[in-house]
Every structure is written in structure tokens, then in C-alpha cells.
Amino acid sequence: MTTTDIPTIADPNESGARAAVRDFVARARGGDLGSAPVVAGLIVIWIVFEILNPTFLSSTNLVNLTMQSAAVGTIALGVVLVLLIGEIDLSVGSVSGLASAVLAVGFVELGMPLPVVLVAAVASGALVGLLFGLIRTRFGVPSFVITLAGLLGVLGVQLAVLGRTGSINLPFESWIVQFGTQWFLPAWLSYTLVVAAVGSYAWSQVVLARRRTEARLPAVPLRTIIVRSVALLVLLTAAAWYLNLSRGVGVMFALFLLLAALTQLALTRTRWGRSVYAVGGNVEAARRAGIRVNRVYVSVFVLCSSLAALGGVFAAARLAAANQSSGGGDTNLNAIAAAVIGGTSLFGGRGSALSAVLGVIVIMSITSGLALINPDSSLRYIITGAVLLLAVVIDSLSRRSRAAAGRA
Amino acid sequence: MTYSTQPAEHLLSLRGISKRFGAVRALTDVDLDVYAGEVVAIVGDNGAGKSTLVKILSGVHPQDAGEISFEGVPVTISNPTEARGLGIETIYQDLSLCDNLDVVSNLWLGRELLTNGGLDEVAMEQQSWTLLRELNARIPSVRVPVAALSGGQRQVVAIARSLVGDPKVVILDEPTAALGVAQTAEVLNLIERLRERGLGVILISHNIADVQAVSDRIVVLRLGRNNGDLRVADVTSEMIIGAITGASDASLLRGTRPAAVAR
Ligand SMILES: Nc1ncnc2c1ncn2[C@@H]1O[C@H](COP(=O)(O)OP(=O)(O)OP(=O)(O)O)[C@@H](O)[C@H]1O
Ligand SMILES: [Mg+2]
Numbered sequence: 238m239t240t241t242d243i244p245t246i247a248d249p250n251e252s253g254a255r256a257a258v259r260d261f262v263a264r265a266r267g268g269d270l271g272s273a274p275v276v277a278g279l280i281v282i283w284i285v286f287e288i289l290n291p292t293f294l295s296s297t298n299l300v301n302l303t304m305q306s307a308a309v310g311t312i313a314l315g316v317v318l319v320l321l322i323g324e325i326d327l328s329v330g331s332v333s334g335l336a337s338a339v340l341a342v343g344f345v346e347l348g349m350p351l352p353v354v355l356v357a358a359v360a361s362g363a364l365v366g367l368l369f370g371l372i373r374t375r376f377g378v379p380s381f382v383i384t385l386a387g388l389l390g391v392l393g394v395q396l397a398v399l400g401r402t403g404s405i406n407l408p409f410e411s412w413i414v415q416f417g418t419q420w421f422l423p424a425w426l427s428y429t430l431v432v433a434a435v436g437s438y439a440w441s442q443v444v445l446a447r448r449r450t451e452a453r454l455p456a457v458p459l460r461t462i463i464v465r466s467v468a469l470l471v472l473l474t475a476a477a478w479y480l481n482l483s484r485g486v487g488v489m490f491a492l493f494l495l496l497a498a499l500t501q502l503a504l505t506r507t508r509w510g511r512s513v514y515a516v517g518g519n520v521e522a523a524r525r526a527g528i529r530v531n532r533v534y535v536s537v538f539v540l541c542s543s544l545a546a547l548g549g550v551f552a553a554a555r556l557a558a559a560n561q562s563s564g565g566g567d568t569n570l571n572a573i574a575a576a577v578i579g580g581t582s583l584f585g586g587r588g589s590a591l592s593a594v595l596g597v598i599v600i601m602s603i604t605s606g607l608a609l610i611n612p613d614s615s616l617r618y619i620i621t622g623a624v625l626l627l628a629v630v631i632d633s634l635s636r637r638s639r640a641a642a643g644r645a
Numbered sequence: 646m647t648y649s650t651q652p653a654e655h656l657l658s659l660r661g662i663s664k665r666f667g668a669v670r671a672l673t674d675v676d677l678d679v680y681a682g683e684v685v686a687i688v689g690d691n692g693a694g695k696s697t698l699v700k701i702l703s704g705v706h707p708q709d710a711g712e713i714s715f716e717g718v719p720v721t722i723s724n725p726t727e728a729r730g731l732g733i734e735t736i737y738q739d740l741s742l743c744d745n746l747d748v749v750s751n752l753w754l755g756r757e758l759l760t761n762g763g764l765d766e767v768a769m770e771q772q773s774w775t776l777l778r779e780l781n782a783r784i785p786s787v788r789v790p791v792a793a794l795s796g797g798q799r800q801v802v803a804i805a806r807s808l809v810g811d812p813k814v815v816i817l818d819e820p821t822a823a824l825g826v827a828q829t830a831e832v833l834n835l836i837e838r839l840r841e842r843g844l845g846v847i848l849i850s851h852n853i854a855d856v857q858a859v860s861d862r863i864v865v866l867r868l869g870r871n872n873g874d875l876r877v878a879d880v881t882s883e884m885i886i887g888a889i890t891g892a893s894d895a896s897l898l899r900g901t902r903p904a905a906v907a908r
Contacts, residue, residue, distance in 0.1 A: 239908035272750045333900035349663060359886075367907060413855075441662070444766070448767045449767055449770075452767050452768070452770075452771045453771075454767065454770055454771060454774070495663045506763040506764055507762075507763060507764065508757050508759070511750060511754070511764065512755075514743070514745060514746055514750075515743045515750075515754055517745065518744055518746055519741070519742065520746065521739075522741040522742055522743050522754070523742065523743065523754070523755075525725065525737070526741070526754040526755030526756075527729070527755035528754070528755050580753065582777060585741070586744075586745035587745055
């Protein structure tokens with residue numbers, strides 16, 4: 238550090254825009270790329286598939302894509318949380334399958350009311366997560382091993398719950414299936430929600446800027462807030478309008494977005510969220526700072542498995558069925574890949590709920606784009622694998638650039 | 646922040662502290678006093694017991710024998726939270742910062758300010774600036790991840806962090822060990838700020854020049870025992886090194902002997 242050209246204290250009253258630019262440059266030089274690579278990647282993928290098959294970007298296809306994204310995206314949201322504390326959960330696919338099975342057996346075979354069955358399905362996930370969290374904190378076993386064992390064990394429980402039938406169809410008239418396949422927001426409601434979301438974002442920014450100005454801290458200028466909010470409004474309105482050209486915005490997809498937004502709020506605005514990042518960044522420092530590290534571990538494993546279970550419910554609702562392969566196949570890897578592709582670091586402490594949304598859209602775009610060209614899944618697996626590898630390489634490189642700058 | 650005006654409030658007094666790890670006698674019958682508004686350096690060769698003494702004070706290990714009084718009251722310090730509750734903050738050699746979090750988050754980690762149930766980022770940022778300005782600390786921005794700061798700046802953040810809980814005694818274990826010349830000067834400057842605030846500062850260091858530059862009193866440990874309690878003004882670096890290596894007679898240097906020993 239040169240001591241000559243840096244002011245003793247950076248002037249907190251300097252223009253907000255300049256401070257923002259300087260912070261961004263510092264972050265980028267520190268190897269923190271955020272969502273930039275995944276957004277760039279998504280644009281490339283969409284252009285390529287649109288060239289190969291002009292129906293790819295059709296409204297109908299994009300509506301299908303959003304409906305396919307909700308289940309895996311919800312699971313990926315939980316994976317983001319475990320990755321943030323520097324752990325992994327390999328059992329999310331099995332847990333989602335278990336929840337599908339609990340839903341189908343409880344509702345169809347035992348004839349229990351839907352709300353009760355839904356609670357039971359999510360609770361089964363929470364219970365699995367609690368078990369993982371307790372084993373992780375009591376015995377210090379790496380989560381990789383615990384959840385690998387969990388992958389098998391929970392799959393066994395799923396098969397046991399399904400019993401001999403092996404496959405159960407959900408009645409098409411039930412509201413859960415309607416919710417997963419037929420419920421779309423009316424156009425007026427989709428626009429209202431967009432306006433409400435952007436409005437509350439803009440308002441919170443204005444309030445924050447005002448408080449910061451009162452506290453004589455650098456604040457985002459009103460002009461910038463307006464420009465950003467209008468840009469966001471245009472983007473979201475255009476997206477809603479385009480989806481509304483065919484069936485529109487699925488209620489299940491909207492619910493997934495809501496969950497992602499709530500998760501993001503919890504991560505950035507609460508003490509719990511701060512402790513999640515702290516544990517992922519430096520467990521020992523978090524412990525010395527008085528954070529109850531074990532509680533953070535357990536809460537995150539419980540949340541991850543609960544979200545996986547909810548994802549399983551979404552999947553069953555969309556397919557109107559649960560069977561022995563629910564949550565099997567590529568569910569597990571797609572969910573984990575989505576979190577990583579979206580920009581959440583495998584090394585802990587870096588990422589956001591937004592990465593689950595972006596990551597799952599990338600994965601589902603590849604799936605859907607290739608299905609239009611070639612129904613064979615061999616190419617799909619290879620390309621998804623390559624994209625995942627690319628994301629991990631970017632993650633490792635940015636970590637190395639931090640290390641090279643003495644900032645690991 | 647209030648600045649203590651009484652020059653010599655007796656903050657910490659350790660008497661007859663002993664600690665063994667199996668067959669190793671890490672500390673034997675060690676005494677230590679710390680007054681408000683003074684910097685006490687603890688020096689000694691590798692394995693002399695400096696870190697062990699600090700760990701007893703910060704609640705990492707209990708002592709086997711001996712008494713600790715804090716502000717004249719006998720206390721037992723059985724875990725780090727109790728030490729912090731008394732007002733003893735320790736800055737460990739390995740910093741204990743979260744690299745992925747920004748400066749404000751690190752300063753307030755574990756004791757975040759809340760408003761309406763959410764984090765009060767504005768108040769935390771404002772108070773961070775106040776604190777850093779009081780310390781005359783050079784931090785370019787409080788909103789960059791700590792990973793993007795230099796080693797000296799990180800040390801400054803670690804020290805500032807210890808002040809958020811308004812402690813009475815601050816312990817620094819080799820704060821300049823990994824730093825260059827300019828950064829060392831910055832940290833030493835900061836230690837003087839701590840003294841001006843009326844804190845009792847315990848500084849562990851292997852660097853005699855640093856110790857002479859910043860401390861008021863030097864407590865020498867040798868093989869786990871007291872081997873001198875020297876006023877910096879009265880001694881030369883040769884005498885300090887003599888006490889560390891055992892070349893000079895401990896009894897001669899004990900207490901605050903007048904300048905008779907100095908040439
Ligand atoms: N947890 C422990 N278990 C066993 N022995 C220990 C432990 N901690 C310290 N010791 C021993 O106690 C003695 C004093 O160690 P201490 O770390 O206090 O020395 P130090 O003065 O801090 O040395 P350095 O200058 O190398 O940091 C050494 O012989 C060390 O090996
Ligand atoms: Mg030591």
C-alpha cells in the first residue's frame with residue numbers, strides 16, 4: 238500500500254456513483270465476479286438455440302421452460318444455502334423423491350386432506366435435514382459423506398413409502414395438480430405484481446438513500462434509483478408480456494421466484510444470513526465472534542432438505558404422479574449444478590439466492606433447447622456437464638485470482 | 646467514547662500464574678500487571694509462554710494455579726465469552742476475519758445492530774466510520790470485502806473490531822509479524838491510539854524495535870518464568886535481549902529499577 242496518495246479516510250461524502258464504481262472495481266479485482274458470467278452465458282445459449290431452432294424463444298416454449306424450472310430451482314435454492322456455509326448436500330434428489338412419495342401415498346392411498354399431506358411431505362425433508370445437521374455438528378463427519386449415505390438411505394425410505402405399487406398417479410382434478418400444471422396468473426395480476434415488486438424495490442432504495450444521506454454516508458443518487466427501477470420495470474414487464482402471449486406466468490413459477498426473493502432477504506437483511514456467510518468465509522472467526530456455529534449448520538441443513546422436499550412436491554404436482562424414479566435421474570445433479578452455474582462458490586461464503594434462479598434457467602434452457610433439436614439425452618448430459626465444468630473453472634479461477642492478490 | 650483521565654487505574658493483576666501441558670511447564674509462578682492507558686509488551690524467546698499467558702487471559706485455557714483480578718476484583722475466566730464480558734478483547738495472530746465479508750460486517754460480526762428486526766446497515770456503517778476516523782485508520786472503503794485489503798489494513802480492521810465492544814484491555818499477539826515497514830508503522834500508530842483512549846494494551850512481539858517504539862513497560866518471560874519488568878525509558882535493546890536470552894541477571898532487572906543499570 239502506498240500511504241501517500243490515499244486519503245487518511247476516504248471521504249464518506251464523495252459522490253455515490255464514484256464510490257459504487259470504485260467498489261465494483263475493487264470487487265472485480267478481488268476476483269468476485271457475481272452474476273456477470275452466468276448472465277453472459279445465458280445470452281449466448283439463448284442466441285445459439287434460437288439460431289438452431291426458431292421455436293426455442295417462442296412464448297409457448299419459454300412458458301414450458303419456466304414451469305420446468307420451478308421444482309429443480311426450489312431444490313437449488315436449498316443447495317445454495319449449504320454451499321454458502323461451505324458444505325454440500327448430495328441427497329437433495331432423494332429427499333425430493335421422498336416428499337413426492339409421501340404426498341402421493343398420503344393423498345391417494347390414505348385419503349388424507351391435502352394440507353396435512355403437504356405439511357407431512359415438507360416435514361419429512363426437514364427431519365432428514367435435522368438428522369444431517371446433528372450428525373455434522375456432533376461427530377464432525379464431512380457433509381459429503383453424510384449426504385452420500387443419505388442419498389441411498391432416503392431413496393430406500395422412498396421405495397418403502399411407495400410400497401409394492403411403485404407408481405401412484407395424482408388425480409388430475411385435485412388442486413395440487415391444477416396448481417402444478419394449469420394455474421397461471423391472469424395477465425392483469427402478473428403486471429400488478431411486477432409493478433408492486435419494482436415499486437417496493439424502488440421505495441426501499443429511496444428510504445435507504447434518505448437514511449444514508451441523513452447519516453452523512455454516500456448514498457445512491459435519486460436519479461440512479463429511478464434509472465435502475467425503470468430498467469427493471471421494463472425488463473420484467475416485457476418478460477411478463479411475452480409469457481402472457483401464450484399461457485402466461487405459472488403460479489408455481491411465481492411461487493419459486495417469491496421463495497428466492499425471501500431467501501435473498503433472509504441472507505442479506507438478517508443476523509442469521511450474516512452468520513451463514515461468516516461461517517462459510519471463516520468458521521473459526523465466526524465462532525470467535527460469538528456466533529453459535531452449530532445452530533447455523535443445523536438450520537441450513539434443515540432448510541436445504543425442506544426446500545428439496547418442497548421441490549419434490551412441485552415436481553409431483555407438475556407430473557401428476559410419484560414413482561420410484563421421482564427425484565432420481567438427473568434431479569440431484571441438475572439442482573447442484575444450477576446453484577454452481579448460477580455463481581455460488583463451491584468454496585463457501587460467496588453467492589446469492591439469485592444464482593439458483595439464473596442457474597436453473599441455464600440448465601433448463603439447455604435441456605429444452607436440445608430436446609427441440611435432438612430428443613436423445615446423450616448430448617444434453619454432455620453439454621450440461623461441460624457447462625457445469627466451465628462454471629466450476631470460473632469459480633476456481635476467480636478464487637485463484639483472489640489468492641494471487643493475497644486475498645484468498 | 647470516553648477517555649479515561651486517571652493515569653493509573655489498576656486494570657489487571659495476575660499473581661503466581663502456573664500452567665502445564667502434561668510434562669511441559671509452560672508457565673511457572675508468573676506475575677503481570679496492566680494499568681489503564683499503558684502499553685505492556687510481553688517478550689521472550691520461542692516457547693517462553695507468551696501465547697499461553699494470553700490464552701489464559703482470553704479464556705482459552707484455565708490456569709492451573711494463581712489468581713487473576715480485574716479492576717481489583719478476583720475473577721475466573723473460563724471461556725472467551727467471559728473474557729469479552731469482562732472487557733478483555735484479544736486479537737489473535739491469525740486475525741479471525743471473514744475474508745468474504747466487507748469491513749462493516751467484520752467489525753460488527755456477532756453483535757450486529759438491528760432495526761425492525763433487520764440489520765441496521767446505516768448505523769453500523771456510520772459507527773464504523775466514526776471508529777476508524779478516531780483511530781486515524783487508513784481504509785479506502787468500508788464496503789469492500791476484507792479480502793481486497795492489504796495485510797496492514799486487515800490488521801487495522803482486526804484491531805478496530807476488538808474496540809466495537811468497548812473493552813478495557815486489548816491483547817495483541819504478534820500484530821506486526823507479517824507486515825512490511827509502512828504497515829508496521831501504521832499498526833504501531835494504532836496501538837498508540839489505543840493507549841490514548843485509556844485502554845490497557847498487552848502487546849506480544851519478537852521485534853525489539855517495535856516494542857521500544859510503542860510500549861511503556863516490558864515484561865520478559867524466560868522458560869515460563871518472569872525474567873524482568875522493565876520501564877522502556879530505562880533500558881537499552883541490549884539489556885532487553887539479555888533478559889530474553891538469560892544473559893543478564895533477572896533479579897537485577899526486576900521491578901522498576903532506576904537508570905542505574907543504563908550506561
Ligand atoms: N496446547 C498445548 N499443548 C501442549 N503444549 C503446549 C500447548 N500450548 C503451548 N504448549 C507448550 O508450552 C510452551 C509455551 O508455549 P507458547 O506458545 O506459550 O510460547 P510462545 O512464547 O508464545 O512462543 P512463540 O514465540 O513461538 O509464539 C511451549 O513449550 C509449547 O510447546
Ligand atoms: Mg506465540
